[in-house]
Amino acid sequence: MSHYNKGTDRAAFIVHRRGLPNVKAKLAGEAPVTVAFLGGSITEGAGASAADKTSWRALTAHYLRDRFGKSRIRSINAGVGGTDSTLGAHRLREHVLRVENIDLLLVEFSVNDCSNREESIRGMEGIVRQCRRLSPRTDICFIYTGADRNLTCIRPYPIAVHEEVAEYYGIPSVDFAAGIYRMLQNGEAVWASLAPDGYHPNDDGHEIYAGFLRRGLNELLSTEVDSLMLDHCESLPEEPLMTGNYEYADMFSYELADYSGDYHIGKLPQGSKLMNWRYATEHRYSDHPNASFTFTVEGQSGGLLLLCGPDTGIFEYSINGQSFVRVNPFDEWCLNAYRPVSVHFPRHHLRGPISIMARNTGLKDKRSQGTGMRVLKLLAN
Known part of the structure; x- marks a missing residue:
């Protein structure tokens, strides 16, 4: 199920693919759930007045605690400013997987991955393959944030590149940039008022991002859980998209x-x-x-x-x-x-x-x- 039209419509920005069946099944019970946020400065909370209170990451953790119980949800901030998915793949074990058993991994590098297509695929694919090999019960979701350069066209690079990886591995994605693009096209917002430097959202921008993700999680966590889908999500294709990806970083x-x-x-x-x-x-x-x-x-x-x-x-x-x-x-x-x-x-x-x-x-x-x-x-x- 997809709310992302690859042709001309960026107004719909949630792609379900194989969904989040493992974390949904766990949330249906009473066991604690750990959510990790892996990304750059926007994930870390740059631009927010208080990174651990008003960033999209913090607001998302707060939403999950309100919905499923404060004591059940643990949040890990693995955002590091100025870093791309290449270093993200190298950081994954130490900053995420070695910290705790992770149930949901949200990955955001769409702004910092701007070098070239092959390196972007190696980084994002490396994160996916490494995570599925070392922590197969972890669900993954890609997050795409806005910047001046990806708010001017229908399907901007490197979001399109990240979507190649997401499509190949069945990873759901929530495209914040597409949501902002829709708002700009409809005259509902001015980008400079949400991200004065063109990249890092202020509190208003972070709140809008968090709203997009709430909608995405509401949809992804309300879909039916199929035992076959649970097994399918944990599988790892033998052939990668890109040889030399950072699976073993x-x-x-x-x-x-x-x-x-x-x-x-x-x-x-x-x-x-x-x-x-x-x-x-x-x-x-x-x-x-x-x-x-x-x-x-x-x-x-x-x-x-x-x-x-x-x-x-x-x-x-x-x-x-x-x-x-x-x-x-x-x-x-x-x-x-x-x-x-x-x-x-x-x-x-x-x-x-x-x-x-x-x-x-x-x-x-x-x-x-x-x-x-x-x-x-x-x-x-």
Whole structure:
């Protein structure tokens, strides 16, 4: 059952597909239910006056508690600003699946997934396949939020790309952007009054988003539960949409690498600003030229999650003893704050052991104040 017309009508924005049979069946009883919100800054609550009270995420959790009982519903905020589904797939185990048994996973990356189609599919498909393999009783729903670029056409990218994944795996979706598009076309709202920066909704915008999702959940949780559908939702197609997707993505402690003596436990400079990260910031740090570390991962690719900021320098890496590749992770966001920046190394065709060496170069971007490297996490797929 679908309320989404792929042709010309964005006024209807809820696609049922296989629905949410597992969480609906659980809500029919008295057992506790855990809902996880995985996404970017809009999921985290950016733009809201109080992220844990007035964001669409918080309002949705409040609605579920009102409807099904305050003590039954646990909510997990796994939103991290400025991140896409690629890092979302790497964060899924640590920030969601290892926290608690998850009954419903709401996934929102439609604004931040703007690099290319293949990478968007790898990220979203990786989240789905990983979740179904490790937690098959978890229902998944995709959420699509609004931005200037996806409120100007019928079926915008990357929402259309995410819908490819949703259609292939039977994932229901609720398209907030389509609801806003309808309101704009009908003269019922002005986007600038709901999201002054064009991306992050204010309290009024978050409330509208929450209303869209309430309607979606009301429909999805009122459909009939079929035992065959329960089994079908837990199945995982053998063939993926995209080879090299992030089904096996993971994020590990920086402690698993072997560091040279020039690296030490780091702390952010006193008085520095941290953005887009609510988790622990302990890391390994060095600004010495040629300071290095090595680690080995099993899979198709490896990578790093760095804490980048005003003193970030240029580093280089080598895979399996090959030539070093130089990376400058400094950008305009580094000028005023530290934040996590993921660096993903090239994918290998086959899975296997990958030995990685990274080292400081002593070089820096002309805007940077230093040559440091802060290792927050190790990444693997």
